[in-house]
Amino acid sequence: MARAKVLRGLVLAMGYACVAIGLFHVLLGNASIPGAESAGATIDSLGRFFGAIFAGYGLAWLWAARQSPIPAAAVRVLTGVFLLGALGRLLSLAVDGWPHDFQVALGVLELVLSPLLFWLADAEEKALRGRVTQAVPQSP
Template identity: 80%
Template sequence: MARIKALRGLVLAMGYACVAIGLYHVLLGNASIPGAGAAGTTIDSLGRFFGAIFAGYGIGWLWVSRQSPVPATVVRWLAGVFLLGAFGRLLSLAVHGWPHWFQVALTAVELALPPLFIWLADAEEKASRAEG
């Protein structure tokens, strides 16, 4: 039961966080990126576009949170996409060096959460099978 509550809580929190972060980037553009300074109109446009995509990604997590049982396969795919984002940050670090400290902290979160989601992903499906 604790794994189910953890799964549901984390999936819901992930959804709301991604929607909020995505909309924050859509609304503020370059100003939403710590250390970005005046990156110019092209980067502002790109950031706002990716902010909208990230908000949509968050809506995917919120959709998952409303399913019963929470679909493990979808949770794993969404977690994999998040992990792919962390790998992108690591590639940037390797090519360009250390970013703003906040980006480093985000990378740590992006590396830590996917394994947790993957471990919790089937908690509710397993419980449903055991009851049925």
């Protein structure tokens, strides 16, 4: 049951954080990205567009959090997208070098949270199956 509570808390946190971060990027454009304040209109447009997509990604996390139980398949897909973003950061590091320290911290967070979310993905489904099994009377 503790794993199920941790899963629910993380899924909600992911949803709210992604929606907030996405809207922050939509509203502030280049100013929301450390070191990109003077990147120009093309990067500003791209950042605002991806901010909207990220807010939508957060809404998908919130949708998953509203289900009972939280669907493991949805958590795995959303976590896979999250991990792909972290791998993109690693590719960028290999190609272009170290980004701003804040981006490094985000990458570490993404690499740490992804395995945890994969591990917890079916926690509520398992907890529900356990309760159903206990409620079913055993035949003689």
